[in-house]
Amino acid sequence: xxxxxxxxxxxxxxxxxxxxxxxxxxxxxxxxxxxxxxxxxxxxxxxxxxxxxxxxxxxxxxxxxxxxxxxxxxxxxxxxxxxxxxxxxxxxxxxxxxxxxxxxxxxxxxxxxxxxxxxxxxxxxxxxxxxxxxxxxxxxxxxxxxxxxxxxxxxxxxxxxxxxxxxxxxxxxxxxxxxxxxxxxxxxxxxxxxxxxxxxxxxxxxxxxxxxxxxxxxxxxxxxxxxxxxxxxxxxxxxxxxxxxxxxxxxxxxxxxxxxxxxxxxxxxxxxxxxxxxxxxxxxxxxxxxxxxxxxxxxxxxxxxxxxxxxxxxxxxxxxxxxxxxxxxxxxxxxxxxxxxxxxxxxxxxxxxxxxxxxxxxxx
Numbered sequence: 069x070x071x072x073x074x075x076x077x078x079x080x081x082x083x084x085x086x087x088x089x090x091x092x093x094x095x096x097x098x099x100x101x102x103x104x105x106x107x108x109x110x111x112x113x114x115x116x117x118x119x120x121x122x123x124x125x126x127x128x129x130x131x132x133x134x135x136x137x138x139x140x141x142x143x144x145x146x147x148x149x150x151x152x153x154x155x156x157x158x159x160x161x162x163x164x165x166x167x168x169x170x171x172x173x174x175x176x177x178x179x180x181x182x183x184x185x186x187x188x189x190x191x192x193x194x195x196x197x198x199x200x201x202x203x204x205x206x207x208x209x210x211x212x213x214x215x216x217x218x219x220x221x222x223x224x225x226x227x228x229x230x231x232x233x234x235x236x237x238x239x240x241x242x243x244x245x246x247x248x249x250x251x252x253x254x255x256x257x258x259x260x261x262x263x264x265x266x267x268x269x270x271x272x273x274x275x276x277x278x279x280x281x282x283x284x285x286x287x288x289x290x291x292x293x294x295x296x297x298x299x300x301x302x303x304x305x306x307x308x309x310x311x312x313x314x315x316x317x318x319x320x321x322x323x324x325x326x327x328x329x330x331x332x333x334x335x336x337x338x339x340x341x342x343x344x345x346x347x348x349x350x351x352x353x354x355x356x357x358x359x360x361x362x363x364x365x366x367x368x369x370x371x372x373x374x375x376x377x378x379x380x381x382x383x384x385x386x387x388x389x390x391x392x393x394x395x396x397x398x399x400x401x402x403x404x405x406x407x408x409x410x411x412x413x414x415x416x417x418x419x420x421x422x423x424x425x426x427x428x429x430x431x432x
Contacts, residue, residue, distance in 0.1 A: 071277075079270045086266055090258040098254050102247050106200065107193040109243065110222065113153040113236030117225045120155055125228035134230070141166045142173075149219065152242045158224070160231045182221040187233060191222055204244050294398065301396050304430045308390060321375035327353050327361035334361050338378070342392035342410055344370055345385050356392070358410040380429050382406065386416050 120141070127137050141157060148154040149168035157166040162176045183191055183199050191199075203220065223236040325341070327334045340355045344367065351363050351370070363370070371381050382388050392408040399405035404418040404426060418426050 075270065075274055075277075078273055079266070082266050082269050083262075086262050090262065094251075094254050094258055098251055101250055101254075103193055103197055105246065105250065106197045106243075109153050109238070110191065110193055110196050113155070113238070114223045114225075116153070117155050117223055117234045117236040121225040121227045121234035124157070124232065124234065125230070128227070128229050138166055142170070146170075149237070149239060150242070152239050152246065154219075154237050154239065156221075156235050156237055157227075158221075158233045158235050160233065165232060177221065181219070183238075184222060184224060187224045187226050189224075196222055200238070200240070200243060200247075203240055204247075298396060298398065301427065301430065305390070305393055305396065308430050321378075322373040325353060325363060325365075325370070325373075327363045329359075329361040336361065338374060339391075341379075342389055343408060343412060343416075344387040345412065347385075347413075354410060354412075356410070376429075380426065382416050382418055382426075383422070385414070386412070388416060 124137055124141065127140075128134070138157070145155060145166065145168045147168055154168050156164060156168070156172075158177065159165055164172050164175050164177065167173050179185075183189075183196065199220075199222075219237045219239050221235045222238050224233045225235075226233050322338060324335045324337055327336055336353060336355060340357075342354050342356045344351065344353050346352070346367055351365060351367060352360050353363055354360050365373075367381070367384070367387055371379065371387055374387070378390055379387050380390070388406060388408060392410075393406055394409050395407040397405050397407065399415075399417060402420040402423065404423050406416040406418065408416065
């Protein structure tokens with residue numbers, strides 16, 4: 069139950085993070101793509117207006133009458149106002165001379181129907197986009213009414229030798245519709261990506277989590293087995309200590325060791341010895357009362373004379389009595405560390421190679 073709750077919270081957290089990141093990304097990506105679309109339309113409109121203004125200027129300079137030029141121009145732009153960008157002809161007073169919608173011919177454009185006020189104005193893509201967004205937000209159709217303005221002039225280029233101006237117009241409804249479709253596509257794309265990424269992430273986390281839990285479970289089981297083994301080892305140690313103490317009386321091994329303390333000779337019973345160690349070529353005998361004396365014999369000589377059931381050669385430095393061992397713990401890479409009483413000056417370590425022999429000594 070706790071795992072399911074954890075995975076559910078993970079799902080909620082990832083979803084929230086993805087939504088926040090997606091909204092930020094959509095905002096910047098949408099503006100970038102919208103600017104790219106607006107820039108393309110802006111350049112197309114400017115290029116078309118210049119080209120038509122030059123063409124009309126050539127026709128007029130070639131002697132073609134204005135009525136004929138107007139007729140030809142009107143025929144070439146008829147019904148183009150349904151496109152995103154279209155052109156028209158105005159005179160210097162702002163009266164429409166040619167327009168894709170012939171109903172507009174003869175009317176004057178108002179100040180709210182143009183993004184520019186003169187032929188000298190040159191809108192940048194950012195300015196055009198911002199003005200377009202303002203018109204979008206101010207359109208009556210946003211409140212359910214009908215739009216009062218369907219197109220705006222955003223570029224004007226004069227016709228040489230006349231009082232005409234070729235104007236580039238933006239079909240607001242169509243441009244805004246394109247921007248809305250672009251926005252909707254971004255939302256759909258990010259929604260689809262979310263439906264793929266979020267479950268995939270949660271499934272991946274769950275898979276990795278289950279693998280990690282299995283590893284932890286195996287490590288836990290291994291640790292429990294090691295603890296159990298060491299419990300058995302220490303229990304066997306207690307049993308063996310008791311057995312050795314019972315058998316010590318009938319052992320044929322050496323019963324006493326002759327040692328020195330200052331100028332005094334001491335004969336120490338082996339059952340009083342806790343451990344024997346060597347330091348700087350001197351052999352020391354330590355008893356259970358923590359008294360220490362020296363002997364002239366080496367560890368090898370002493371070990372050969374001692375009861376092997378009661379004493380064990382832990383390493384080159386120490387011989388330990390079974391009764392002095394208080395605890396056996398794991399140390400390093402498969403080594404054993406012996407905790408004794410009285411404590412030794414240095415740690416008593418049994419190497420990996422002698423660990424098996426030590427366990428056999430304990431009759432395991």
